[in-house]
Amino acid sequence: MLLEARLLATVNRLAGPVRGAGVFLISVFGALSVNSPLGWALFAFVVLTSIADFRVPRVALPVAFLRVVVLSVALGDQQWTLTVLTTTLITWQWQWPPRVTVPATALLLAVQVAVAGPGVLVRAVLESVLARVAYELLRRSSRRVDALRERAAEQQRAAAVALERGRREREFLALLHDTAAATFLMAAYGGDASAVAVQARRDLAVLAERDNAQGAVDLGAALTAVARGSAVTVSVEPAPVPAAVALAFVRAVGELLKNVERHAGAATVELEVSRTDEGVLVVVADDGRGFVPGDVPEHRRGLRGSVVERLRAAGGEARIDSVPGRGTSVRLVWPADD
Numbered sequence: 001m002l003l004e005a006r007l008l009a010t011v012n013r014l015a016g017p018v019r020g021a022g023v024f025l026i027s028v029f030g031a032l033s034v035n036s037p038l039g040w041a042l043f044a045f046v047v048l049t050s051i052a053d054f055r056v057p058r059v060a061l062p063v064a065f066l067r068v069v070v071l072s073v074a075l076g077d078q079q080w081t082l083t084v085l086t087t088t089l090i091t092w093q094w095q096w097p098p099r100v101t102v103p104a105t106a107l108l109l110a111v112q113v114a115v116a117g118p119g120v121l122v123r124a125v126l127e128s129v130l131a132r133v134a135y136e137l138l139r140r141s142s143r144r145v146d147a148l149r150e151r152a153a154e155q156q157r158a159a160a161v162a163l164e165r166g167r168r169e170r171e172f173l174a175l176l177h178d179t180a181a182a183t184f185l186m187a188a189y190g191g192d193a194s195a196v197a198v199q200a201r202r203d204l205a206v207l208a209e210r211d212n213a214q215g216a217v218d219l220g221a222a223l224t225a226v227a228r229g230s231a232v233t234v235s236v237e238p239a240p241v242p243a244a245v246a247l248a249f250v251r252a253v254g255e256l257l258k259n260v261e262r263h264a265g266a267a268t269v270e271l272e273v274s275r276t277d278e279g280v281l282v283v284v285a286d287d288g289r290g291f292v293p294g295d296v297p298e299h300r301r302g303l304r305g306s307v308v309e310r311l312r313a314a315g316g317e318a319r320i321d322s323v324p325g326r327g328t329s330v331r332l333v334w335p336a337d338d
């Protein structure tokens with residue numbers, strides 16, 4: 001619920017009890033000051049009518065009106081009457097809208113002037129106006145706070161949308177590198193036309209898919225399927241992860257194995273999937289020629305876009321350890337759910 005609505009509901013709910021408690025305390029001192037059978041009878045009348053302020057808000061306004069009139073007729077312009085009058089007028093401004101309080105206030109003041117004279121008129125009008133102004137200022141301030149909160153929420157939503165759009169764009173660029181770029185390279189180097197056509201159809205199918213997978217996937221089984229048909233030593237254990245995370249791992253590991261095949265000249269390649277204190281750990285290691293990760297040009301997006309950024313977008317991390325002549329080891333980590 002908006003702050004303005006909550007605030008106004010609270011003020012409206014408390015106005016009656018505040019009025020009832022106020023006139024009760026005022027009447028205690030008023031009855032003591034009068035100290036007569038009439039005074040104590042009026043006190044009993046005030047206590048009885050105060051029940052409406054606490055328990056029956058539907059009739060609280062006419063009951064409060066009647067209470068002031070009775071005190072005015074019985075006591076004239078004594079302080080008891082004037083204090084109950086102003087307390088009533090002030091709390092009316094908090095509980096009902098102007099279309100109700102303006103005629104009720106005017107009628108009550110007319111009765112008061114007719115019975116006890118105009119002495120209290122200026123004070124009563126001034127306090128009523130100030131109570132209404134204070135109420136409206138409070139309402140305006142809460143409305144401004146609501147507007148600021150809504151604007152902040154819209155900015156947060158826009159930032160979240162932009163972040164998700166950026167993530168999807170990076171994922172698409174990485175996927176494009178894994179599919180179409182590899183196929184173009186195959187074609188450029190004179191690959192078999194039928195093989196290129198088959199690969200192109202696969203690329204189109206991958207690029208057209210909708211990644212809306214739900215639930216958990218056994219990452220070990222998924223990566224075993226990725227390594228099938230290649231000379232890779234596989235060692236896996238069950239490692240359930242969300243489907244979107246599994247997809248990121250599958251594509252990252254697929255890119256790593258392609259890189260090993262194209263560039264490493266490795267005699268052995270190992271793929272390991274395990275669960276550790278860190279979460280899910282995937283290691284792709286080879287004994288190939290190795291390289292210096294920091295020397296990879298910025299325009300080469302293979303490892304950066306298809307592996308590092310892809311794992312980061314899925315909430316994981318990729319760590320590349322390679323030395324020329326000593327092979328390469330890539331650790332892909334996805335943190336355990338706490």
